[in-house]
Amino acid sequence: MNHQSIKIACSNCNMRELCMPIGLSEGDLDRIDAIIGVRKKIKRGESLYLNGDRFNNLYAIRTGFFKTCITSEDGRDQVTGFQMAGEIIGLDGIVNDYHACDAVALEDAEICAMPFAQIEDLSREVNALQHHVHKIMSREIVREHGVMLLLGSMRAEERLAAFLLNLAQRLHARGFSQSELILRMTREEIGSFLGLKLETISRTFSRFAEDGIVDVKQRHVHILNTQALQDIVNPR
Amino acid sequence: MNHQSIKIACSNCNMRELCMPIGLSEGDLDRIDAIIGVRKKIKRGESLYLNGDRFNNLYAIRTGFFKTCITSEDGRDQVTGFQMAGEIIGLDGIVNDYHACDAVALEDAEICAMPFAQIEDLSREVNALQHHVHKIMSREIVREHGVMLLLGSMRAEERLAAFLLNLAQRLHARGFSQSELILRMTREEIGSFLGLKLETISRTFSRFAEDGIVDVKQRHVHILNTQALQDIVNPR
DNA sequence: CGGGACGTTGACGGTCGTCAAAATTAGTGG
DNA sequence: CCACTAATTTTGACGACCGTCAACGTCCCG
Numbered sequence: 001m002n003h004q005s006i007k008i009a010c011s012n013c014n015m016r017e018l019c020m021p022i023g024l025s026e027g028d029l030d031r032i033d034a035i036i037g038v039r040k041k042i043k044r045g046e047s048l049y050l051n052g053d054r055f056n057n058l059y060a061i062r063t064g065f066f067k068t069c070i071t072s073e074d075g076r077d078q079v080t081g082f083q084m085a086g087e088i089i090g091l092d093g094i095v096n097d098y099h100a101c102d103a104v105a106l107e108d109a110e111i112c113a114m115p116f117a118q119i120e121d122l123s124r125e126v127n128a129l130q131h132h133v134h135k136i137m138s139r140e141i142v143r144e145h146g147v148m149l150l151l152g153s154m155r156a157e158e159r160l161a162a163f164l165l166n167l168a169q170r171l172h173a174r175g176f177s178q179s180e181l182i183l184r185m186t187r188e189e190i191g192s193f194l195g196l197k198l199e200t201i202s203r204t205f206s207r208f209a210e211d212g213i214v215d216v217k218q219r220h221v222h223i224l225n226t227q228a229l230q231d232i233v234n235p236r
Numbered sequence: 237m238n239h240q241s242i243k244i245a246c247s248n249c250n251m252r253e254l255c256m257p258i259g260l261s262e263g264d265l266d267r268i269d270a271i272i273g274v275r276k277k278i279k280r281g282e283s284l285y286l287n288g289d290r291f292n293n294l295y296a297i298r299t300g301f302f303k304t305c306i307t308s309e310d311g312r313d314q315v316t317g318f319q320m321a322g323e324i325i326g327l328d329g330i331v332n333d334y335h336a337c338d339a340v341a342l343e344d345a346e347i348c349a350m351p352f353a354q355i356e357d358l359s360r361e362v363n364a365l366q367h368h369v370h371k372i373m374s375r376e377i378v379r380e381h382g383v384m385l386l387l388g389s390m391r392a393e394e395r396l397a398a399f400l401l402n403l404a405q406r407l408h409a410r411g412f413s414q415s416e417l418i419l420r421m422t423r424e425e426i427g428s429f430l431g432l433k434l435e436t437i438s439r440t441f442s443r444f445a446e447d448g449i450v451d452v453k454q455r456h457v458h459i460l461n462t463q464a465l466q467d468i469v470n471p472r
Numbered sequence: 473c474g475g476g477a478c479g480t481t482g483a484c485g486g487t488c489g490t491c492a493a494a495a496t497t498a499g500t501g502g
Numbered sequence: 503c504c505a506c507t508a509a510t511t512t513t514g515a516c517g518a519c520c521g522t523c524a525a526c527g528t529c530c531c532g
Contacts, residue, residue, distance in 0.1 A: 070381050074470045078385040087407035092381065094374035101381060120367065124360045131356065137373040138330035144380035145306050145328065145337060149314040152431035156488070187511065195388035197489055202512055218497075218511075234310045392520070423479065433521055438480055454479075454529075 003145040009033045016173070018086025019060045021132035028126050035118040036060075038236035041110050048089070048111060055093025058115040061085050064109020065184040068092075069192070070101045081143075082106075082167075082185060084176060088136050090116075106184040152193045154233075159194040160204045161232040164214070168223060177225070183219040245269045249348075253320030254410070255296045257368035264362050271354040272296075277346050284325070284339040284347060291329025293349040297321050300345020301420040304328075305428070306337045311451070315429035317379070318342075318403075318421060321410060324372050326352075342420040387431045390469075394439045395430040397468040400450070404459060419455040 010016055010033050020032065037057065042048055048059060051070065066083045080101060083089050092100040094116065123130035150159055164181075172178045183190070187198040187205075194201070208214045213229060215222040223229065245296050246252050256268065273293065284295060288311055302319045316337060319325050328336040330352065359366035386395055386409065400417075408414045419426070423434040425442075430437070444450045449465060451458040459465065 066379050070385055072385055072389075072470070075472070076385065076389045078381075078388045080381045080384050086280060091374055095371045095378055100378045119364075120370070124363075124366065127356075127360075130360065133370075134356070134373070135331045137370070137377065138327055141373065141376050141380065142328050142331055142336045143318045144377065144384065145314075148380065148383055148387060149306055149312065150317050152314045153308075153312045172428055186509090192388065198511080199490085199513085202486060202510095203488090206512075209407065234308070236310070422477090434479080435481085435522085436520060439520090442480075 010036065012064065015060070015062060015086040019088055021128040024126075024128055024212060026127070031122060031126065032129065035114060035122060036112045037115050038113040039110065041104040044105055044107050044109075046105055048105065049093070049099045050102045051099055053093075053099045055090070055097050055099050055116070058090040058119065059103070060086055060112040060114060061087050061089065062112060063111040064111075065106045066103050066109065067106055067185060067189060067193075068101045068103050077192055079185075079189055081147075081192055082193065084170060091137055091140055106189075109177065153154065156194075156196055156200050156204050157207070157232055159196065160190075160201065160208070161229040163190065163194060164221065164223065165226070165229050168226075179223040181221050181223075183221060246272065249298065251296070251298060251322040255324055257364040260362075260364055264364065267358060267362065268365065271350060271358060272348045273351050274349040275346065276349060277344065278341040280341055280343050280345075282341055284341065284451060285329070285335045286338045287335055289329075289335045291295075291326070291333050291335050291352070293351055294324055294355065295339070296348040296350065297323050297325065298346040298348060300347075301342045302339050302345065303342055303421060303425060303429075304337045304339050305388040315421075315425055316431065317383075320406060327373055327376055342425075392430075392432055392436050392440050393443070393468055395412055395427075395432065396437065396444070397465040399426065400457065400459065401462070401469065403466050404462075409439050415459040417459075419457060 011029050020029075024032070038061070042064065048066065049055075061083055063085050066089060066217075067079050068081050068083065068089060069077060069078050069079045083103075089103050090099070097145055119129070119133060123133055150162055154162065168178055168181055171181055185193075187201040190196075191198045192199045196204075205214070205216045209216050211226045211228070213223075213232075215224060245258055247265050256265075260268070275321055277300070278300065284302065285291075299321050302325060303315050304319065304325060305315045307313050307315060319339075325339050326335070355365070355369060355409050359369055386398055390398065403419075404414055404417055407417055423428075423437040426432075427434045427437045432440075441450070441452045445452050447464070449459075449461045449468075451460055
């Protein structure tokens, strides 16, 4: 598999500052580079792993966009998150050695597979890596607390406003526009994540558009009034 | 502070198999014992930590019952979980060095404070401890996925049935009855956790009682028909 | 024994889900 | 490149579920 000319390495990955600890020495960075196993392309619609798959790797997203979702016994579906470049997925697999959700690419994507056993080995020697792994997991726990607040106590407009602001903020941190974004997921997937039906998502988008808060053309969203969205999320 | 006769040690803690990795050597267990800093009593209604508090410790619950909750800027409240003996809380603080939620005792409780810096130090040397910490965090992530499914796609009856089954199962794992339990939290706190209002909790309890599924007297709950609860959660 | 917190129940209304149909877009194969 | 089908989105009408408001009942603790 040596047919690519570009060296695969965290050291020259432009997502480094997002998924790696900062202030690593050259040597330590090289050691981390060394445990990146496979770099793989995932086509839109394909899954990186499925519920029940044996857990071996964490995955760093290099490019592309994923959703993670769980399905209950009786077929209920819940999107638990949307992940973009620089984010780490697969943490759900650690506890039982089997993945507890599906990770599906919403657009063509590239990931770096990082064998978790090697991460544990190396993090015993590189303190910054150890702490970084802990922070990533803690961040995910805190993020999910926020989703619980959203699902447990917000109305449809508030949920969608919070969702849009969160997406825009994360995209902006990656160098994209603060106000223009392309949704990589369907209304149904947004609804599943937000605990609403796709019709409600569509209607709420239409209402935002009527109110001049956003401009929506299918999956192209232009946020015209960020403050208004914030006011919807956090009514004084 | 040497006024207690009983030695405080994981080695003689009856919650050990719940909060410690299994198969540790005597020596390793002693080393873990050594990092347990303070054992503290928390009275009902008092908080172990609050949102914004500096993060220093993880806490193992020896006895008692806690809730964790977050409050949004505009005063919305969300209970993110209920924790009982043998469970670890405080993981939310790792990512930013500040706690991101409140932990409040719902009955008089005792906790062991474990300085996280020392946990990281020791887990570099004791592989089982390192992996155990990872598993605890991953378990919390997976648990929260389940809560998201509940909040995002279940109706009131289903949520309460799932909640009761979960509580009963965890209490049973601690040697209590499978079918009888005492709720340590108010209807309002149950409602906050389940994304429902307290009146809905009360009404749903009444409906379960009418149907002969549970016997409810204030906070005493007797599950008369576990299968019926499971059928409510997972309709065929 | 009294007061406050907690719980129950009823009536009513709003938000969002359900069902349905039509419009628009995306994807596929000829 | 176009035709055709499938998938997605929008919009409307209606109803169910749960929230809101209110009153009352119960328990606990000082």
